[in-house]
Amino acid sequence: RADGLPLFNTVLHAVMTTANDIREFRTRFRGQTIIEHDVVHASYTVPIANDQFAFCETRYVRDWKAFDENGRRATEIAKTQGELTDKTAGEDHWIYLSCMPWLDFTAVQHPVPNAEDCIPRIAWGKMTEEGGRWHMAVNLQAHHALMDGLHAAKFFEGLEENLKAFQDARSI
Numbered sequence: 001r002a003d004g005l006p007l008f009n010t011v012l013h014a015v016m017t018t019a020n021d022i023r024e025f026r027t028r029f030r031g032q033t034i035i036e037h038d039v040v041h042a043s044y045t046v047p048i049a050n051d052q053f054a055f056c057e058t059r060y061v062r063d064w065k066a067f068d069e070n071g072r073r074a075t076e077i078a079k080t081q082g083e084l085t086d087k088t089a090g091e092d093h094w095i096y097l098s099c100m101p102w103l104d105f106t107a108v109q110h111p112v113p114n115a116e117d118c119i120p121r122i123a124w125g126k127m128t129e130e131g132g133r134w135h136m137a138v139n140l141q142a143h144h145a146l147m148d149g150l151h152a153a154k155f156f157e158g159l160e161e162n163l164k165a166f167q168d169a170r171s172i
Helices: 009-020 062-079 151-170
Strands: 027-030 033-036 042-047 053-059 094-100 121-130 134-143
Touching: 009 027, 009 042, 009 094, 009 121, 009 151, 027 042, 042 062, 042 134
Parallel strands: 042 094, 094 121
Antiparallel strands: 027 033, 042 053, 121 134
């Protein structure tokens, strides 16, 4: 924030970079076949008037400036949509994301339509400071047939590294 960077897009980029760096986050069921996407993209909600929300999709690119521009543009478009429309139905190259900056949570349960739904869901919450260190709750829900605790651990370690690298790059 001190650098004037959008906190949401910064965290979103770190989350998506981490997810794209781990093969299992790009892996999906297609009937009886397992496929791997080259890249997965962000699908999330943005707040609009009257405590409502709109669906928003941002194509992932590793370059921060291009991703931030994509995200800002996608958010503005989503905020002007007249009705709530999920444009991700029938596609599986997404990561479903939720940001709950009002809550410092310990767990989140994401809805899934059926047992075959294997799109990972990631949520993050309020940033809190304790003892000179900042903390942010992060929740991961994934299909256990495609990834396990090792991949979850890699995700959380990678996310911490990507957020720190982002911070270090900005302090130079």
